[in-house]
Amino acid sequence: MVNTDLLVVGGGPAGLAAADTAASLGIDVLLVDEGRAVGGQLVKQTHKFFGSGEHYAGVRGIDIPKLLNREENSQRVRILTDTTVVGCYEDGVVSALTGEDNYFKIKAKRAIFATGATEKFLSFPGNDLPGVYGAGAVQTLMNQFGVIPGKRVLMVGAGNIGIIVSYQLLQAGVPVAAVVEAAPTIGGYLVHASKLARAGVPILTRHTILEARGKDAVESAVIAQLDDNWQVVPGTEEEVDVDVVCLAVGLSPVVDLLRQLGCEMKYVPELGGHVPIRDKNLKTATGWIYVAGDVAGVEEASAAMVEGRLAGAAAAAELGADKQEADTVISRCLASLDALRGGPVGEKIRSGIAKLEGGAVNA
Numbered sequence: 001m002v003n004t005d006l007l008v009v010g011g012g013p014a015g016l017a018a019a020d021t022a023a024s025l026g027i028d029v030l031l032v033d034e035g036r037a038v039g040g041q042l043v044k045q046t047h048k049f050f051g052s053g054e055h056y057a058g059v060r061g062i063d064i065p066k067l068l069n070r071e072e073n074s075q076r077v078r079i080l081t082d083t084t085v086v087g088c089y090e091d092g093v094v095s096a097l098t099g100e101d102n103y104f105k106i107k108a109k110r111a112i113f114a115t116g117a118t119e120k121f122l123s124f125p126g127n128d129l130p131g132v133y134g135a136g137a138v139q140t141l142m143n144q145f146g147v148i149p150g151k152r153v154l155m156v157g158a159g160n161i162g163i164i165v166s167y168q169l170l171q172a173g174v175p176v177a178a179v180v181e182a183a184p185t186i187g188g189y190l191v192h193a194s195k196l197a198r199a200g201v202p203i204l205t206r207h208t209i210l211e212a213r214g215k216d217a218v219e220s221a222v223i224a225q226l227d228d229n230w231q232v233v234p235g236t237e238e239e240v241d242v243d244v245v246c247l248a249v250g251l252s253p254v255v256d257l258l259r260q261l262g263c264e265m266k267y268v269p270e271l272g273g274h275v276p277i278r279d280k281n282l283k284t285a286t287g288w289i290y291v292a293g294d295v296a297g298v299e300e301a302s303a304a305m306v307e308g309r310l311a312g313a314a315a316a317a318e319l320g321a322d323k324q325e326a327d328t329v330i331s332r333c334l335a336s337l338d339a340l341r342g343g344p345v346g347e348k349i350r351s352g353i354a355k356l357e358g359g360a361v362n363a
């Protein structure tokens with residue numbers, strides 16, 4: 001049995017920020033991540049981040065994990081990569097697996113779950129043909145392994161992920177036939193969409209994919225226009241020559257372990273699906289588990305990092321860190337989250353969180 005004051009599950013921006021903050025407040029941390037390296041989604045994000053300097057705007061995503069995993073905290077933060085938390089038990093013990101067969105148990109006084117989110121899929125005929133990918137897989141192939149997914153791509157989804165991955169495909173020399181988006185407007189930031197438009201890629205709003213066609217792999221895709229009731233407009237079907245269909249249709253929080261631990265969930269579409277109920281410092285009603293990042297509601301790396309710091313400081317305060325120092329960090333994080341979620345861009349997240357607060361503990 002490995003005993004630790006604070007266990008952090010997941011080493012993406014939320015988990016790394018949580019570990020960094022708790023360690024800075026004097027707490028010993030064990031961070032486990034199933035990947036070969038920490039960073040979560042950041043390990044494939046070669047583009048420069050947007051937002052403010054406080055949230056690493058202008059820094060490439062792949063360079064952010066180093067900034068969150070600081071040398072000065074290395075004595076306090078123990079990191080186990082290639083280690084997956086596979087089970088959680090009522091007595092507060094979690095079991096983990098390193099490599100293929102090294103199972104062990106961890107007992108923590110407090111835990112922060114920062115397990116991120118997983119890609120949503122779409123159902124349509126041919127969606128099991130080789131050549132149908134999630135956008136994360138395409139990004140991993142290209143940006144981590146230097147492999148292009150095919151010769152010509154249809155992108156489904158014009159949120160930030162669909163738009164950014166489309167641009168990265170163009171940078172890798174892979175033409176994007178079109179981006180289809182069922183909603184009436186582009187969901188991603190217009191600065192990114194404009195780059196695609198300038199490169200001649202049509203972004204077809206109120207359009208969807210109906211079918212992927214091919215014998216052994218994707219050879220073409222059928223797209224069509226949608227009306228205001230999300231129904232296909234007859235006669236608008238069009239076959240597009242592509243060997244890759246890339247789906248960028250949203251993310252769902254990875255909450256399985258939290259369910260095992262008995263955390264209460266609420267379905268909040270604005271936050272990506274089922275999310276754990278928690279108080280304003282991200283503590284669940286279990287009394288020892290905190291959540292942070294996309295698992296608490298799908299947002300962006302900037303919000304994930306601030307939530308990680310918030311949960312890290314709140315857990316540290318309960319573990320005996322200086323209360324005044326921890327409270328200062330907590331207040332700063334709460335103000336920073338308010339700022340990130342301000343204005344028209346943050347409206348969806350604000351309304352999602354408002355729904356959650358109906359059932360939040362101690363909110």
Ligand SMILES: Cc1cc2nc3c(=O)[nH]c(=O)nc-3n(C[C@H](O)[C@H](O)[C@H](O)COP(=O)(O)OP(=O)(O)OC[C@H]3O[C@@H](n4cnc5c(N)ncnc54)[C@H](O)[C@@H]3O)c2cc1C
Binds near residue numbers: 038084
């Ligand atoms: C194409 C793309 C572009 C983006 N661009 C931006 C941008 O410019 N700016 C921005 O702010 N955000 C951006 N984002 C969003 C951002 O990447 C995510 O919001 C952020 O990574 C969420 O952080 P997280 O730590 O919550 O989760 P993740 O980064 O997903 O990390 C979760 C970690 O938990 C680990 N894990 C999960 N389950 C277990 C388990 N059982 N045991 C052990 N480890 C586990 C995973 O391996 C992973 O490393 C982008 C996302 C994508 C896909």
